[in-house]
Every structure is written in C-alpha cells, then in structure tokens.
Amino acid sequence: MAGWFTRRRFFEATAAWSAFLASCKRQTPEDAENGPRRVGKPLRAYGERSEFEKAARALPTTKILEVGSSYTPLAETLGIVTPSALHYERLHSGVPTIDPAAHRLLIHGMVDRPLIFTMDDLRRLPSVSRIYFIECSGNSHLGYGRRDSPTVQLSHGLTSCSEWTGVRLGLLLSEAGVQKGAKWILAEGADACKMQRSIPIQKAMDDILVAYGQNGEAMRPEQGYPLRLVIPGWEGNANVKWLRRLKAVEQPYMTRDETSKYTDSMPDGTAREFTFVMEAKSVVTFPSGGQKLPGPGFFEITGLAWSGRGRIERVEISTDGGSAWQDADLSEPRLPMAFTRFRFGWKWDGREVTVQSRAIDESGYVQPSHEELVAVRGPNYEYHNNGIRVWKINVDGTVTDAAA
C-alpha cells in the first residue's frame, strides 16, 4: 500500500465504501433490531446464492445460442477463483448431455497399448488439483479493429479461473506407452460437432490435465462434463471439452479450428498458426467501464493479471496516461498460469483521469500497449490480444473506455 495509506484512513475509506455499496442494495424493514423476528429459511440440499446477488454471464445478442460465447462478469468476481456458474462459455455445437456412466475416453494411435477408460477408471488413478486460468484466444478481440467494448465483462470476460481436478495426461499416455515418432496428440470432444485440436506431445507429457473436477465438484456441463482437457496457459480452444478420444500421431491434423480459426493474420497476408501460449495480460476491473465513482476520495483500484508463461511477477498501475508506473500489491496465492489479484490504494481528486495496469511475468515479459501490439501485428490480428486496456474516469465519476 502507498505510504499515506494509514490505518485510520483505511477505516474511513472502508466505511465510506461500505456505505456506498449498502446504498445500492435494497433495505428491508426486518433489518431493524426491534419488533418480531422472522425465522429464516430451512436447510437445503444444494445451495444457491443470495437473492440479492445478480452477477451473471453476458450472452451474445445473436439468435443462435448453441454457438458462440458468454462472458464472465470479471468486475463482480472476488479473489482469483471464478464461480463455476460464471465461468465463461464457448460453444461450437451446444452443450451435450452426457451420462458419466456411459462416457468413455479412448487413447489410441501410436501407442503400445490402446486403452479405453470409464469415468470410474479415471477417478481411481492418482489425481491432482491445480488452479489455472483458461482464456479464449478471441478474448478482447474487439479491441483490435473496433474499440467498442463498454465494460470489462465484454472486453475481457472470455477468461476465467478455476481449481481443476483430474489426472495428468502424461500419466495416461505413459500407461498406453506412446511410441517413438509420435509428436502430437489429436484430442476430440463428444459434442455434436466432435471438435478436434492437435496438441504437441511435449506439452501433453508435461502439465496438461484430463480434468473432471472444477472448484470442488464435478465440472459444469458447459465446461465439458464429465471430462475435459485443461492445458495450463494455452488458448482456450485447445482445452477440448467433453473429451472422448486422444490419438497419438506423427503430425498435426490441421483441423478447422487450428487453420481457418484461431490463426493470426499479419500485415503481409500470412497468418501465424499454433499460437498456443496466452501471453501476460492484466486488466483493471475497478474502476472499469460502466461503473461510476460516487465522488472524489479513496478507492482501491483492483483487477486481475495472468500469464501463460508462469507466475505474475509484478503488476504496475499508471494513473497519468502511462508516464509513471507504480507497483500494485499482489495478493497471495500467486500461482503459475492462474489469475493473480492486484490491488492499489488510490485517491481520486475528481478530475478526469485514466487508469491502466500492465503485467510483468516471471519470464520478464512486459504486457504491451495496444499501440505497441498493433505496430508489430497490424490491425487484422484478431486473436491473442493482450494489450493494455485504459479506462477513463470522467469528472462525473462515470468510467468509459479511454480509446472509445
């Protein structure tokens, strides 16, 4: 925290902030201490959130909702774990209904022993739990050609972070005995379009999970129930959901989603392929687009940072248009390929100002500005946009996209 940030000011600021939040919520007469008190609700088998909480994924305005994405309300999540019900969705052919008792995972191709696993089989094997972000490589893609994402939910909501539980893919592949010469794994989903992606064998043997658990329970249907790949730090599309088949192969299959989609157009007309790693990125979620500051005074700037290359080493904040940068506090735990929460105590003087963050990961990579990215990759580069997002706080307290 900045030096001026004394304990007393903290309490003053916290009280002011709580009062602001409380003023937004409905008060009920039963709040009063006096008078008859109503007995509350009974026990229940599966919990629901408070009726006063309304955070929700944003759905596209298109008619067909079996294809496309819904966006995580990042500004309304706390800490580093995204509630499973708010984890962003990306569907290519709807969410299949899969009975786990009937689901099978086949491992075949260039292996000594083809194997088929039931869900019970997989749950018998040694498991690991890891907190990882997953980010669609199309996240923030509107930021390239068009700068019209009014909120952080729409500009950055195609990423979420969960604790995933499952079996290491490397363990399963070793059980099958991958043959010399197998360089890739072709992964296939059990959704209606049987989506396929090719994944290099090195990563497959390293840290990929064949996951069945998310945040302490079986994963949500829209996240791949009963089984999915979780590929730490790599673009979401490769994290094949409803996983039903893994084939060890010599070369990539050049499927539709690794050629015509998720490839990055460069100014010379070529396109980069197999751009798996999601590079370091951060975004301020408060204050962010669509919010309104009640007036001058103390606020805690907060947001999320993540990197496909490992841990977040630093997050810096600039409130002067990018001239001076100061370190934000990073909340623990600070895990590789997971969201890292940052916080920065700040006093708004009521004048128009911009707020932005930039992440630096343990590889030394520094999150670039939008302009720096476009200078190298050109305006047609659609995916993998990890440029800095700048929010403008207007004199009336409203927050808008500074580039809009």
Added chain:
Amino acid sequence: MRPLRFAIALVSAALAAQSPKYGVGRTPTAEEMRAMDLSILPDGTGLPEGRGTVADGRDIYAVRCARCHGAKGEGGDEPKQSPLVGGQGTLKTPKPLKTIGSYWPYAPTIWDYVNRAMPLDRPGTLTHDQVYSLVAFLLRMNGVIGENDVLDAKTLPKIRMPNRDGFVPDARPDVEKPAKKTVAKTSGS
C-alpha cells in the same frame, strides 16, 4: 563398467516408462476404435470412400446450407462470420475476407469439417457422398476446381488450395519490451 551400467540404467528407465504402472482401463476392441476414429490428415489419409459432383453439391447446398451461408456462399445475417466464397487477394488489405477459397490451406479439412460439424442444426446427417458433393460445389464457387470435376478420397487431397503457403509459425514474443519507465513507489498518490 560405468558406461555400461549407465546404458543399462537408461534402457531400464525407458522400459519402465513404457510399462503400465496402474493397469487401470481396458484394451478397446478393434471395432470400438474403428467406430470412434474419424481423423483426416491434410494429405487425405483417413478420407472415407464415396464421391461427389459439383452439380449434386449445388442441389444439396440449396437445401441444407443456403439458409445460413447465403444462396451463393456470400454469408448470412447469422451466424455472421459464415461467408464461404470470395476474398482471394484480400488477406493483406484492411478488410480481409477469410473464406474456404481465400484462407483454408487444405481441401481435406473442408471435407472433415463439413462432415463433422455441418449443418449447424443437424451435424452428422450428411452422407459421405453428400459431403464430397458439397465440397466440390464450394471449391467450384471459389474457382478452385472445374464444373465437371469429381471428388473422392483420391482427387480431393490433390487439390492445391490458394492459401496453402499462407501460414507461418508462432513468432511470439514479438513485441519489444517497453522502455523502463517505472518510478519508485512514492508516498501519497
């Protein structure tokens, strides 16, 4: 002999790595593997039997595809990014139009995707012949094959797509580190 012992250790380690440690799971039958394994390489390996013509594809397209992709493959209102025809020569321009003809590097991938995922509302309902015919019609509309060309597992992989050489490896990190401008933490805002 140290080198020999080292060599034995290496071989043992390699063998150990190749032995099943847990013995969980079972051996699939050949039929189980065959039923699940539709995987098509860009060189056409894995393409099934069947054949299709441009003329047949034109008829099937009108019934099964035109509603979303437009009568001539120009794309529809929704889904928005569904044009299938045109765009050759636009990839360097400010408004690149990515279609089968302008962007897709391999013809067998078109067969695989149409067979796998189309039509959007009923994937898996096209026969192999119908898929060959549709691919023929789409390639014809993009000027890649002739009106009388017939597609099958042998002829389809021989087609050279216009953007075959348009892809390059990942070159990231590619943005130079910005100049160090971080200031020391100050007291006060």
